[in-house]
Amino acid sequence: MSENSPQIRFLQDLLQAKEHEVQAFQQVIAKRVRTMKEIKDQQDDVQRLTEVVEAEIQAKRNDVSLLEARLLETDRLLEDRQSWTLYQREYQARHQYYREFAEKVGAEDAGELRTLLQRKDRPLLISPETLPACRERVQELLRIGAAQGYLCIDCVSRGPEEQFRIEEIAPHVHRINEEARLLPLLRKRPVTVLSTWVLQKAWYDVLSDVTVWYDLCADPSILFGPDPEMSLEHRERLRTAKIVSYAGLEHRALTYFRKEDSQQLPAGGV
Template sequence: MKKAGLHQDWHVSCQLDAYKMAYRKKMNELHQMKRHIQIKQEHIDARMKEIGQKQQLTLHLEQERESIRAQAAALSTGTTYEQEYDARQQYYKLSRSLANDSELYLQHLASATYKGIVVSPDTLPFKHNRIQQLLLSLSREGYLIFEFRTSDSEFKLQQLHSNYYTFSDEAFMLGILEVLQDEPIILCSWVLQCAWYDLLPNRKIWYDICDSPDRLWGSNKAAQLKHWDLLSHSEWISYADESYKHLTYYRKDAHFIAFGNEERSAEWIKGSRKVEQNKSFTA
Protein backbone atom coordinates (compact mmCIF):
# COMPACT_ATOMS: atom_id res chain seq x y z
CA MET A 1 0.00 0.00 0.00
CA LYS A 2 2.82 2.35 0.93
CA LYS A 3 4.66 1.41 -2.24
CA ALA A 4 1.58 2.20 -4.33
CA GLY A 5 1.31 5.62 -2.66
CA LEU A 6 4.92 6.42 -3.41
CA HIS A 7 4.40 5.41 -7.02
CA GLN A 8 1.37 7.67 -7.25
CA ASP A 9 3.32 10.61 -5.76
CA TRP A 10 6.12 10.00 -8.25
CA HIS A 11 3.61 9.94 -11.09
CA VAL A 12 2.04 13.23 -9.94
CA SER A 13 5.51 14.77 -9.60
CA CYS A 14 6.36 13.71 -13.14
CA GLN A 15 3.14 15.24 -14.41
CA LEU A 16 3.87 18.51 -12.60
CA ASP A 17 7.37 18.58 -14.05
CA ALA A 18 5.92 17.97 -17.50
CA TYR A 19 3.37 20.78 -16.99
CA LYS A 20 6.13 23.11 -15.80
CA MET A 21 8.25 22.32 -18.84
CA ALA A 22 5.27 22.86 -21.14
CA TYR A 23 4.44 26.12 -19.35
CA ARG A 24 8.03 27.37 -19.61
CA LYS A 25 8.06 26.41 -23.27
CA LYS A 26 4.82 28.31 -23.93
CA MET A 27 6.03 31.32 -21.95
CA ASN A 28 9.28 31.30 -23.91
CA GLU A 29 7.33 31.11 -27.17
CA LEU A 30 5.09 33.96 -25.99
CA HIS A 31 8.13 36.05 -25.04
CA GLN A 32 9.71 35.38 -28.43
CA MET A 33 6.44 36.28 -30.14
CA LYS A 34 6.20 39.56 -28.18
CA ARG A 35 9.79 40.37 -29.03
CA HIS A 36 9.10 39.58 -32.68
CA ILE A 37 6.06 41.89 -32.61
CA GLN A 38 8.13 44.60 -30.90
CA ILE A 39 10.82 44.36 -33.57
CA LYS A 40 8.18 44.49 -36.30
CA GLN A 41 6.58 47.54 -34.65
CA GLU A 42 9.97 49.25 -34.43
CA HIS A 43 10.47 48.57 -38.14
CA ILE A 44 6.99 49.95 -38.87
CA ASP A 45 7.65 53.07 -36.77
CA ALA A 46 10.96 53.61 -38.55
CA ARG A 47 9.31 53.25 -41.95
CA MET A 48 6.48 55.61 -40.95
CA LYS A 49 9.08 58.15 -39.85
CA GLU A 50 10.86 57.78 -43.18
CA ILE A 51 7.54 58.19 -45.01
CA GLY A 52 6.78 61.35 -43.00
CA GLN A 53 10.21 62.78 -43.81
CA LYS A 54 9.79 61.94 -47.48
CA GLN A 55 6.34 63.53 -47.49
CA GLN A 56 7.81 66.72 -46.04
CA LEU A 57 10.57 66.61 -48.64
CA THR A 58 8.00 66.03 -51.38
CA LEU A 59 5.97 69.01 -50.16
CA HIS A 60 9.09 71.18 -50.07
CA LEU A 61 10.10 70.08 -53.57
CA GLU A 62 6.56 70.69 -54.82
CA GLN A 63 6.65 74.21 -53.42
CA GLU A 64 10.05 74.80 -55.00
CA ARG A 65 8.78 73.47 -58.33
CA GLU A 66 5.74 75.73 -58.16
CA SER A 67 7.95 78.70 -57.36
CA ILE A 68 10.30 77.93 -60.25
CA ARG A 69 7.35 77.37 -62.58
CA ALA A 70 5.79 80.69 -61.58
CA GLN A 71 9.09 82.51 -62.07
CA ALA A 72 9.62 80.82 -65.43
CA ALA A 73 6.09 81.72 -66.53
CA ALA A 74 6.62 85.32 -65.49
CA LEU A 75 9.88 85.48 -67.40
CA SER A 76 8.41 83.85 -70.50
CA THR A 77 5.39 86.14 -70.59
CA GLY A 78 7.22 89.21 -69.37
CA THR A 79 4.59 89.68 -66.65
CA THR A 80 5.66 92.18 -64.03
CA TYR A 81 4.39 92.67 -60.51
CA GLU A 82 2.58 95.83 -61.60
CA GLN A 83 0.86 94.02 -64.48
CA GLU A 84 -0.21 91.16 -62.23
CA TYR A 85 -1.46 93.64 -59.63
CA ASP A 86 -3.52 95.55 -62.22
CA ALA A 87 -4.92 92.36 -63.74
CA ARG A 88 -6.01 91.06 -60.34
CA GLN A 89 -7.62 94.35 -59.38
CA GLN A 90 -9.55 94.51 -62.65
CA TYR A 91 -10.75 90.96 -62.11
CA TYR A 92 -11.87 91.68 -58.53
CA LYS A 93 -13.68 94.86 -59.54
CA LEU A 94 -15.47 93.19 -62.46
CA SER A 95 -16.37 90.08 -60.48
CA ARG A 96 -17.39 92.19 -57.51
CA SER A 97 -20.11 93.88 -59.54
CA LEU A 98 -21.46 90.43 -60.42
CA ALA A 99 -21.18 89.01 -56.90
CA ASN A 100 -24.41 90.59 -55.69
CA ASP A 101 -25.58 87.54 -53.75
CA SER A 102 -23.43 88.18 -50.68
CA GLU A 103 -26.41 88.86 -48.43
CA LEU A 104 -27.79 85.40 -49.17
CA TYR A 105 -24.85 83.91 -47.30
CA LEU A 106 -24.99 86.15 -44.25
CA GLN A 107 -27.46 83.78 -42.60
CA HIS A 108 -24.42 81.59 -41.87
CA LEU A 109 -23.13 84.37 -39.63
CA ALA A 110 -26.40 85.20 -37.88
CA SER A 111 -25.32 83.78 -34.53
CA ALA A 112 -21.61 84.61 -34.77
CA THR A 113 -20.08 86.23 -31.70
CA TYR A 114 -16.49 87.30 -32.09
CA LYS A 115 -13.65 89.50 -30.88
CA GLY A 116 -12.60 90.54 -34.36
CA ILE A 117 -12.46 89.39 -37.97
CA VAL A 118 -9.36 87.81 -39.51
CA VAL A 119 -9.21 87.16 -43.26
CA SER A 120 -6.61 85.25 -45.26
CA PRO A 121 -7.02 85.89 -49.01
CA ASP A 122 -5.59 83.71 -51.77
CA THR A 123 -1.94 82.95 -51.05
CA LEU A 124 0.86 80.48 -51.74
CA PRO A 125 0.98 77.02 -50.13
CA PHE A 126 3.37 77.00 -47.17
CA LYS A 127 4.89 74.12 -45.25
CA HIS A 128 3.34 72.82 -42.03
CA ASN A 129 -0.03 74.37 -43.02
CA ARG A 130 1.34 77.60 -41.59
CA ILE A 131 -1.60 79.87 -42.42
CA GLN A 132 -4.26 77.39 -41.30
CA GLN A 133 -2.52 76.87 -37.95
CA LEU A 134 -2.32 80.62 -37.31
CA LEU A 135 -6.01 81.00 -38.13
CA LEU A 136 -7.04 78.04 -35.98
CA SER A 137 -5.29 79.59 -32.99
CA LEU A 138 -7.24 82.82 -33.39
CA SER A 139 -10.49 80.95 -34.02
CA ARG A 140 -10.15 79.15 -30.68
CA GLU A 141 -9.74 82.53 -28.98
CA GLY A 142 -13.03 83.82 -30.40
CA TYR A 143 -12.01 85.55 -33.63
CA LEU A 144 -14.19 85.14 -36.72
CA ILE A 145 -12.01 83.53 -39.40
CA PHE A 146 -12.37 83.63 -43.19
CA GLU A 147 -9.81 81.64 -45.18
CA PHE A 148 -9.64 81.44 -48.97
CA ARG A 149 -9.69 77.90 -50.36
CA THR A 150 -10.37 76.75 -53.88
CA SER A 151 -13.50 74.62 -54.03
CA ASP A 152 -15.81 72.98 -56.55
CA SER A 153 -18.76 73.45 -54.23
CA GLU A 154 -21.66 75.64 -55.32
CA PHE A 155 -21.48 77.34 -51.93
CA LYS A 156 -19.07 80.26 -51.80
CA LEU A 157 -18.99 80.27 -48.01
CA GLN A 158 -18.61 77.10 -45.95
CA GLN A 159 -18.32 76.64 -42.20
CA LEU A 160 -15.57 74.29 -41.04
CA HIS A 161 -16.33 74.70 -37.35
CA SER A 162 -17.30 77.36 -34.86
CA ASN A 163 -16.08 80.81 -35.99
CA TYR A 164 -14.06 79.33 -38.90
CA TYR A 165 -15.28 79.76 -42.49
CA THR A 166 -13.71 79.19 -45.89
CA PHE A 167 -14.58 81.16 -49.01
CA SER A 168 -13.82 80.34 -52.64
CA ASP A 169 -14.58 83.70 -54.28
CA GLU A 170 -12.50 86.73 -53.28
CA ALA A 171 -14.81 89.24 -54.98
CA PHE A 172 -17.71 87.74 -53.06
CA MET A 173 -15.75 88.10 -49.82
CA LEU A 174 -15.32 91.83 -50.45
CA GLY A 175 -19.11 92.10 -50.44
CA ILE A 176 -19.37 90.13 -47.19
CA LEU A 177 -16.89 92.43 -45.46
CA GLU A 178 -18.76 95.49 -46.71
CA VAL A 179 -21.99 94.26 -45.13
CA LEU A 180 -20.29 93.33 -41.86
CA GLN A 181 -19.00 96.92 -41.66
CA ASP A 182 -16.08 95.97 -39.45
CA GLU A 183 -12.34 96.61 -39.69
CA PRO A 184 -10.88 93.18 -40.44
CA ILE A 185 -7.36 91.98 -39.77
CA ILE A 186 -5.84 90.82 -43.06
CA LEU A 187 -3.31 88.02 -42.62
CA CYS A 188 -0.87 88.84 -45.42
CA SER A 189 1.73 86.23 -46.37
CA TRP A 190 2.40 87.21 -50.00
CA VAL A 191 2.94 90.66 -51.53
CA LEU A 192 0.40 90.15 -54.34
CA GLN A 193 -2.42 89.79 -51.81
CA CYS A 194 -2.47 93.59 -51.62
CA ALA A 195 -4.28 93.65 -54.98
CA TRP A 196 -7.26 92.26 -53.07
CA TYR A 197 -7.12 94.02 -49.72
CA ASP A 198 -6.31 97.42 -51.28
CA LEU A 199 -9.98 97.43 -52.33
CA LEU A 200 -11.04 97.45 -48.67
CA PRO A 201 -11.45 100.98 -47.27
CA ASN A 202 -10.67 99.92 -43.70
CA ARG A 203 -8.41 97.09 -42.63
CA LYS A 204 -5.42 96.29 -40.45
CA ILE A 205 -2.55 94.25 -41.82
CA TRP A 206 -0.77 91.40 -40.09
CA TYR A 207 2.27 90.56 -42.22
CA ASP A 208 3.63 87.05 -41.63
CA ILE A 209 6.96 86.27 -43.31
CA CYS A 210 6.98 82.49 -43.68
CA ASP A 211 9.12 81.76 -46.72
CA SER A 212 12.20 82.93 -48.59
CA PRO A 213 12.33 86.22 -50.55
CA ASP A 214 12.79 84.29 -53.81
CA ARG A 215 9.35 82.83 -53.36
CA LEU A 216 7.52 85.74 -51.73
CA TRP A 217 8.56 88.56 -54.05
CA GLY A 218 11.40 87.33 -56.25
CA SER A 219 13.70 89.69 -58.15
CA ASN A 220 10.99 92.16 -59.20
CA LYS A 221 11.84 95.60 -57.79
CA ALA A 222 8.21 96.67 -57.42
CA ALA A 223 7.43 93.51 -55.45
CA GLN A 224 10.44 94.16 -53.21
CA LEU A 225 9.19 97.70 -52.61
CA LYS A 226 5.81 96.24 -51.61
CA HIS A 227 7.61 94.21 -48.96
CA TRP A 228 9.06 97.45 -47.58
CA ASP A 229 5.63 99.05 -47.76
CA LEU A 230 4.19 96.18 -45.74
CA LEU A 231 6.91 96.60 -43.13
CA SER A 232 6.01 100.28 -42.88
CA HIS A 233 2.23 100.01 -42.70
CA SER A 234 1.45 96.63 -41.13
CA GLU A 235 0.22 96.75 -37.57
CA TRP A 236 1.77 93.37 -36.77
CA ILE A 237 4.87 91.68 -38.18
CA SER A 238 5.75 88.04 -37.52
CA TYR A 239 8.25 85.60 -38.98
CA ALA A 240 8.34 81.80 -39.00
CA ASP A 241 12.05 81.04 -38.97
CA GLU A 242 15.13 82.67 -37.47
CA SER A 243 16.61 82.85 -40.97
CA TYR A 244 13.81 85.27 -41.93
CA LYS A 245 14.45 87.67 -39.06
CA HIS A 246 16.72 89.92 -41.13
CA LEU A 247 13.80 90.50 -43.51
CA THR A 248 11.98 92.46 -40.78
CA TYR A 249 14.76 95.11 -40.84
CA TYR A 250 13.84 98.07 -38.60
CA ARG A 251 10.66 96.51 -37.19
CA LYS A 252 11.95 95.77 -33.70
CA ASP A 253 8.45 94.72 -32.67
CA ALA A 254 8.48 91.80 -35.14
CA HIS A 255 7.47 88.63 -33.33
CA PHE A 256 8.98 85.17 -33.84
CA ILE A 257 6.28 82.50 -34.23
CA ALA A 258 8.13 79.34 -35.19
CA PHE A 259 6.75 76.68 -37.51
CA GLY A 260 4.81 74.30 -35.29
CA ASN A 261 4.20 76.90 -32.54
CA GLU A 262 1.40 78.80 -34.23
CA GLU A 263 -0.88 78.38 -31.22
CA ARG A 264 1.06 81.27 -29.65
CA SER A 265 -0.28 83.69 -32.25
CA ALA A 266 -3.58 84.34 -30.48
CA GLU A 267 -1.80 85.15 -27.24
CA TRP A 268 0.53 87.52 -29.08
CA ILE A 269 -2.27 89.30 -30.97
CA LYS A 270 -4.22 89.79 -27.75
CA GLY A 271 -1.17 91.06 -25.93
CA SER A 272 -0.14 93.52 -28.63
CA ARG A 273 -3.47 95.22 -29.24
CA LYS A 274 -6.45 96.33 -27.26
CA VAL A 275 -8.98 93.50 -27.29
CA GLU A 276 -12.35 94.81 -28.38
CA GLN A 277 -15.60 93.89 -26.73
CA ASN A 278 -17.33 90.85 -28.17
CA LYS A 279 -19.46 91.72 -31.16
CA SER A 280 -22.41 89.88 -32.58
CA PHE A 281 -23.87 90.13 -36.03
CA THR A 282 -27.44 89.45 -37.01
CA ALA A 283 -28.33 89.06 -40.66
Protein backbone atom coordinates in the same frame (compact mmCIF):
# COMPACT_ATOMS: atom_id res chain seq x y z
CA MET B 1 92.98 21.83 -113.29
CA SER B 2 93.44 24.63 -115.85
CA GLU B 3 91.76 27.99 -115.13
CA ASN B 4 90.02 27.78 -118.48
CA SER B 5 88.65 24.34 -117.90
CA PRO B 6 84.89 23.94 -118.37
CA GLN B 7 84.33 23.23 -114.64
CA ILE B 8 86.01 26.45 -113.59
CA ARG B 9 84.04 28.52 -116.10
CA PHE B 10 80.83 26.89 -114.97
CA LEU B 11 81.48 27.73 -111.34
CA GLN B 12 82.43 31.28 -112.23
CA ASP B 13 79.24 31.73 -114.28
CA LEU B 14 77.16 30.24 -111.46
CA LEU B 15 78.72 32.53 -108.87
CA GLN B 16 78.20 35.53 -111.08
CA ALA B 17 74.53 34.58 -111.59
CA LYS B 18 74.04 34.25 -107.83
CA GLU B 19 75.61 37.65 -107.32
CA HIS B 20 73.11 39.09 -109.83
CA GLU B 21 70.24 37.40 -107.94
CA VAL B 22 71.46 38.81 -104.64
CA GLN B 23 71.72 42.29 -106.13
CA ALA B 24 68.24 41.98 -107.62
CA PHE B 25 66.89 40.77 -104.25
CA GLN B 26 68.61 43.66 -102.47
CA GLN B 27 67.03 46.07 -104.94
CA VAL B 28 63.57 44.56 -104.26
CA ILE B 29 64.10 44.80 -100.51
CA ALA B 30 65.32 48.38 -100.83
CA LYS B 31 62.27 49.24 -102.92
CA ARG B 32 59.93 47.64 -100.38
CA VAL B 33 61.65 49.51 -97.55
CA ARG B 34 61.17 52.78 -99.43
CA THR B 35 57.52 51.89 -100.06
CA MET B 36 56.95 51.04 -96.39
CA LYS B 37 58.60 54.29 -95.36
CA GLU B 38 56.37 56.19 -97.78
CA ILE B 39 53.33 54.42 -96.32
CA LYS B 40 54.51 55.22 -92.78
CA ASP B 41 55.03 58.84 -93.76
CA GLN B 42 51.54 58.91 -95.27
CA GLN B 43 50.09 57.37 -92.08
CA ASP B 44 51.89 60.01 -90.02
CA ASP B 45 50.47 62.71 -92.29
CA VAL B 46 46.98 61.23 -91.94
CA GLN B 47 47.39 61.04 -88.14
CA ARG B 48 48.52 64.65 -87.98
CA LEU B 49 45.65 65.70 -90.26
CA THR B 50 43.20 63.72 -88.11
CA GLU B 51 44.46 65.44 -84.98
CA VAL B 52 44.12 68.84 -86.63
CA VAL B 53 40.57 68.05 -87.79
CA GLU B 54 39.60 66.69 -84.36
CA ALA B 55 41.00 69.82 -82.71
CA GLU B 56 38.98 71.98 -85.09
CA ILE B 57 35.85 69.91 -84.39
CA GLN B 58 36.38 70.27 -80.63
CA ALA B 59 36.88 73.99 -81.05
CA LYS B 60 33.58 74.17 -82.96
CA ARG B 61 31.89 72.15 -80.24
CA ASN B 62 33.25 74.55 -77.65
CA ASP B 63 31.94 77.46 -79.69
CA VAL B 64 28.53 75.79 -79.91
CA SER B 65 28.49 75.13 -76.15
CA LEU B 66 29.46 78.73 -75.47
CA LEU B 67 26.74 79.95 -77.83
CA GLU B 68 24.14 77.71 -76.17
CA ALA B 69 25.18 79.05 -72.76
CA ARG B 70 24.86 82.61 -74.01
CA LEU B 71 21.43 81.85 -75.48
CA LEU B 72 20.30 80.35 -72.17
CA GLU B 73 21.60 83.39 -70.32
CA THR B 74 19.82 85.67 -72.80
CA ASP B 75 16.58 83.73 -72.29
CA ARG B 76 16.99 84.03 -68.52
CA LEU B 77 17.62 87.77 -68.76
CA LEU B 78 14.54 88.16 -70.97
CA GLU B 79 12.46 86.22 -68.46
CA ASP B 80 13.82 88.38 -65.66
CA ARG B 81 13.12 91.52 -67.66
CA GLN B 82 9.52 90.37 -68.20
CA SER B 83 9.19 89.55 -64.51
CA TRP B 84 10.30 93.07 -63.53
CA THR B 85 6.83 94.33 -64.44
CA LEU B 86 4.94 91.28 -63.17
CA TYR B 87 3.77 92.84 -59.92
CA GLN B 88 2.17 95.93 -61.43
CA ARG B 89 0.49 94.00 -64.25
CA GLU B 90 -0.79 91.32 -61.91
CA TYR B 91 -1.86 93.81 -59.24
CA GLN B 92 -3.80 95.96 -61.71
CA ALA B 93 -5.57 92.97 -63.26
CA ARG B 94 -6.52 91.49 -59.89
CA HIS B 95 -7.54 94.81 -58.37
CA GLN B 96 -9.79 95.68 -61.30
CA TYR B 97 -11.52 92.31 -61.05
CA TYR B 98 -12.02 92.66 -57.29
CA ARG B 99 -13.23 96.25 -57.55
CA GLU B 100 -15.81 95.33 -60.19
CA PHE B 101 -16.95 92.33 -58.17
CA ALA B 102 -17.25 94.43 -54.98
CA GLU B 103 -19.83 96.62 -56.69
CA LYS B 104 -22.08 93.62 -57.30
CA VAL B 105 -24.53 92.34 -54.72
CA GLY B 106 -25.89 89.12 -56.20
CA ALA B 107 -28.69 86.99 -54.87
CA GLU B 108 -26.17 84.27 -54.07
CA ASP B 109 -24.75 86.49 -51.32
CA ALA B 110 -28.01 86.42 -49.39
CA GLY B 111 -27.37 82.90 -48.17
CA GLU B 112 -25.01 81.25 -45.73
CA LEU B 113 -22.11 83.65 -46.40
CA ARG B 114 -24.19 86.75 -45.61
CA THR B 115 -25.57 85.09 -42.49
CA LEU B 116 -22.01 84.27 -41.35
CA LEU B 117 -20.77 87.83 -41.89
CA GLN B 118 -23.75 89.33 -40.06
CA ARG B 119 -22.42 87.96 -36.80
CA LYS B 120 -21.29 90.79 -34.54
CA ASP B 121 -20.01 88.77 -31.58
CA ARG B 122 -16.52 88.32 -33.04
CA PRO B 123 -14.19 90.56 -35.06
CA LEU B 124 -13.23 89.31 -38.49
CA LEU B 125 -9.84 87.83 -39.37
CA ILE B 126 -9.57 86.89 -43.05
CA SER B 127 -6.76 85.35 -45.06
CA PRO B 128 -7.10 86.04 -48.82
CA GLU B 129 -5.92 83.35 -51.21
CA THR B 130 -2.18 82.79 -50.66
CA LEU B 131 0.72 80.78 -52.06
CA PRO B 132 0.79 76.97 -51.60
CA ALA B 133 3.95 77.32 -49.47
CA CYS B 134 1.97 79.41 -46.95
CA ARG B 135 -1.21 77.32 -46.79
CA GLU B 136 -0.39 75.23 -43.72
CA ARG B 137 0.95 78.26 -41.88
CA VAL B 138 -2.22 80.26 -42.60
CA GLN B 139 -4.49 77.50 -41.27
CA GLU B 140 -2.45 77.37 -38.07
CA LEU B 141 -2.58 81.14 -37.52
CA LEU B 142 -6.32 81.26 -38.16
CA ARG B 143 -6.88 78.61 -35.52
CA ILE B 144 -4.81 80.71 -33.11
CA GLY B 145 -6.89 83.75 -34.07
CA ALA B 146 -10.12 81.85 -33.46
CA ALA B 147 -8.87 80.84 -30.01
CA GLN B 148 -8.25 84.54 -29.30
CA GLY B 149 -11.84 85.50 -30.18
CA TYR B 150 -11.84 86.13 -33.95
CA LEU B 151 -14.23 84.81 -36.56
CA CYS B 152 -11.76 83.53 -39.13
CA ILE B 153 -12.17 82.94 -42.86
CA ASP B 154 -9.63 81.11 -44.99
CA CYS B 155 -9.90 81.82 -48.73
CA VAL B 156 -8.72 79.16 -51.20
CA SER B 157 -8.82 78.88 -54.97
CA ARG B 158 -11.86 77.56 -56.80
CA GLY B 159 -11.51 74.92 -59.50
CA PRO B 160 -13.02 75.58 -62.96
CA GLU B 161 -15.76 72.96 -62.45
CA GLU B 162 -16.15 73.51 -58.71
CA GLN B 163 -19.22 75.07 -57.13
CA PHE B 164 -18.95 77.86 -54.58
CA ARG B 165 -18.86 76.44 -51.07
CA ILE B 166 -18.36 77.53 -47.49
CA GLU B 167 -17.43 75.12 -44.72
CA GLU B 168 -16.40 75.26 -41.10
CA ILE B 169 -13.03 73.50 -40.80
CA ALA B 170 -12.46 74.26 -37.10
CA PRO B 171 -14.36 76.08 -34.36
CA HIS B 172 -14.94 79.64 -35.67
CA VAL B 173 -12.70 78.97 -38.70
CA HIS B 174 -14.49 78.85 -42.05
CA ARG B 175 -13.14 78.20 -45.54
CA ILE B 176 -14.55 79.58 -48.78
CA ASN B 177 -13.34 78.90 -52.30
CA GLU B 178 -14.03 82.29 -53.88
CA GLU B 179 -12.59 85.28 -52.03
CA ALA B 180 -14.23 87.87 -54.29
CA ARG B 181 -17.67 86.97 -52.90
CA LEU B 182 -16.66 88.47 -49.57
CA LEU B 183 -16.00 91.94 -50.95
CA PRO B 184 -19.57 93.29 -51.43
CA LEU B 185 -20.33 92.30 -47.84
CA LEU B 186 -17.17 93.74 -46.29
CA ARG B 187 -16.67 97.14 -47.93
CA LYS B 188 -17.71 99.09 -44.82
CA ARG B 189 -16.94 96.59 -42.09
CA PRO B 190 -13.69 96.55 -40.04
CA VAL B 191 -11.54 93.60 -41.08
CA THR B 192 -8.17 92.28 -39.96
CA VAL B 193 -6.38 90.72 -42.94
CA LEU B 194 -3.77 88.02 -42.44
CA SER B 195 -1.41 88.72 -45.33
CA THR B 196 1.35 86.28 -46.30
CA TRP B 197 1.89 87.44 -49.90
CA VAL B 198 2.19 90.97 -51.31
CA LEU B 199 -0.28 90.41 -54.18
CA GLN B 200 -3.07 89.94 -51.64
CA LYS B 201 -3.04 93.73 -51.46
CA ALA B 202 -5.09 93.80 -54.67
CA TRP B 203 -7.93 92.16 -52.69
CA TYR B 204 -7.88 94.14 -49.47
CA ASP B 205 -7.26 97.50 -51.19
CA VAL B 206 -10.93 97.33 -52.20
CA LEU B 207 -11.97 97.51 -48.53
CA SER B 208 -12.15 100.74 -46.54
CA ASP B 209 -11.37 99.67 -42.95
CA VAL B 210 -8.48 97.20 -42.95
CA THR B 211 -5.92 96.25 -40.33
CA VAL B 212 -3.06 94.34 -41.94
CA TRP B 213 -1.30 91.52 -40.12
CA TYR B 214 1.76 90.68 -42.24
CA ASP B 215 3.29 87.25 -41.58
CA LEU B 216 6.59 86.04 -43.10
CA CYS B 217 6.69 82.28 -43.49
CA ALA B 218 8.45 81.44 -46.79
CA ASP B 219 11.71 81.98 -48.66
CA PRO B 220 12.14 85.28 -50.58
CA SER B 221 12.48 83.35 -53.86
CA ILE B 222 8.91 82.16 -53.29
CA LEU B 223 7.50 85.40 -51.93
CA PHE B 224 9.12 87.83 -54.38
CA GLY B 225 11.03 85.94 -57.07
CA PRO B 226 13.31 88.16 -59.19
CA ASP B 227 10.77 91.02 -59.36
CA PRO B 228 12.21 94.13 -57.64
CA GLU B 229 8.75 95.75 -57.55
CA MET B 230 7.45 92.88 -55.44
CA SER B 231 10.44 93.27 -53.15
CA LEU B 232 9.67 96.99 -52.77
CA GLU B 233 6.04 96.17 -52.08
CA HIS B 234 7.19 93.76 -49.38
CA ARG B 235 9.09 96.61 -47.71
CA GLU B 236 6.02 98.81 -47.96
CA ARG B 237 3.97 96.10 -46.22
CA LEU B 238 6.59 96.04 -43.46
CA ARG B 239 6.30 99.80 -43.06
CA THR B 240 2.51 100.03 -42.98
CA ALA B 241 1.34 96.74 -41.44
CA LYS B 242 -0.15 97.02 -37.97
CA ILE B 243 1.28 93.61 -36.97
CA VAL B 244 4.39 91.88 -38.35
CA SER B 245 5.21 88.29 -37.44
CA TYR B 246 7.44 85.54 -38.72
CA ALA B 247 7.45 81.74 -38.55
CA GLY B 248 11.06 80.90 -37.69
CA LEU B 249 14.37 82.58 -37.04
CA GLU B 250 15.33 82.02 -40.68
CA HIS B 251 12.46 84.40 -41.63
CA ARG B 252 13.37 87.12 -39.13
CA ALA B 253 15.82 88.71 -41.57
CA LEU B 254 12.85 89.46 -43.85
CA THR B 255 11.38 91.81 -41.27
CA TYR B 256 14.20 94.38 -41.81
CA PHE B 257 13.50 97.54 -39.80
CA ARG B 258 10.47 95.98 -38.08
CA LYS B 259 12.63 93.51 -36.17
CA GLU B 260 12.16 95.35 -32.88
CA ASP B 261 8.36 95.10 -32.89
CA SER B 262 7.86 91.95 -34.98
CA GLN B 263 6.79 88.75 -33.28
CA GLN B 264 7.94 85.20 -33.79
CA LEU B 265 4.97 82.84 -33.96
CA PRO B 266 6.59 79.41 -34.28
CA ALA B 267 4.83 76.24 -35.33
CA GLY B 268 2.53 74.96 -32.65
CA GLY B 269 1.24 78.33 -31.54
CA VAL B 270 2.53 81.14 -29.33
